[in-house]
Amino acid sequence: MKVEEIERLLAEFYEGNTTESQEEALRDYFRTTEVPEHLLKDKEFFLSLYQAADRDVEVPAGLGDKLSLLIDEKAEEEQRFFRPNKSKRNWRWIGSIAATVLLLIGIGYGVDKLGNDVCPPTPQDTFSDPEEAYRVLQATLLEVSTNLNQGIAQVKETQVDMKKVNQEVKKEIQR
Missing domain, CATH: 1.20.5 (Single alpha-helices involved in coiled-coils or other helix-helix interfaces)
Structure with a gap:
C-alpha cells in the first residue's frame, strides 16, 4: 500500500468513517511494514489499540450487572435533578406579580405628584x-x-x- 493511501485511511479512521476491512488493512500495514518517520506515532497508537483487542481480557463476574445498576441509578438522579420544582416556579410567579404591583403603585404615585406640582409656588416676601x-x-x-x-x-x-x-x-x- 502507498503512503498516501495509508494517510487517507488514517484521516478517515480518526474521523470515525472507516469500515472494519479498512481498519484491518491499516492494522496489517502497521504490523508488517516499516513506516515513514511521520507515521511512527500513528503506528504505535494503532498497534497498542489493537493489541489490547487481540488479548483475552478477563471480565470480573457480575460487572455487567453492576454497570447496569449504576446506569439506572444515574438515570434516576438525572431525572430528579432536571425535574421542575413547582414551589420555585410558584414563588417566581408570585414575585413577578408583586413586582408589577409595586411598579404600578410607584408610577401612579409619581404621576399624581407630577400633576400636583405643575406650577411652582411663588416666593413670599420676607421683609415688609x-x-x-x-x-x-x-x-x-x-x-x-x-x-x-x-x-x-x-x-x-x-x-x-x-x-x-x-x-x-x-x-x-x-x-
Missing part, C-alpha cells in the same frame, strides 16, 4: 419694610466681602510659602 431689607442686604454683602478679602489674603500667603518651598526643593535637587 424695604428700608430694613436694604440694611440687611448691605450687612450681608459687607460680610461676604470681608470673608472674601480674608480668603484672598490667605491664598496670597500660601502662594508666598509655596514659592519658598519650591525654591528650597530646587536647591536640594541641584546639590
Whole structure:
C-alpha cells in the first residue's frame, strides 16, 4: 500500500468513517511494514489499540450487572435533578406579580405628584419694610466681602510659602 493511501485511511479512521476491512488493512500495514518517520506515532497508537483487542481480557463476574445498576441509578438522579420544582416556579410567579404591583403603585404615585406640582409656588416676601431689607442686604454683602478679602489674603500667603518651598526643593535637587 502507498503512503498516501495509508494517510487517507488514517484521516478517515480518526474521523470515525472507516469500515472494519479498512481498519484491518491499516492494522496489517502497521504490523508488517516499516513506516515513514511521520507515521511512527500513528503506528504505535494503532498497534497498542489493537493489541489490547487481540488479548483475552478477563471480565470480573457480575460487572455487567453492576454497570447496569449504576446506569439506572444515574438515570434516576438525572431525572430528579432536571425535574421542575413547582414551589420555585410558584414563588417566581408570585414575585413577578408583586413586582408589577409595586411598579404600578410607584408610577401612579409619581404621576399624581407630577400633576400636583405643575406650577411652582411663588416666593413670599420676607421683609415688609424695604428700608430694613436694604440694611440687611448691605450687612450681608459687607460680610461676604470681608470673608472674601480674608480668603484672598490667605491664598496670597500660601502662594508666598509655596514659592519658598519650591525654591528650597530646587536647591536640594541641584546639590
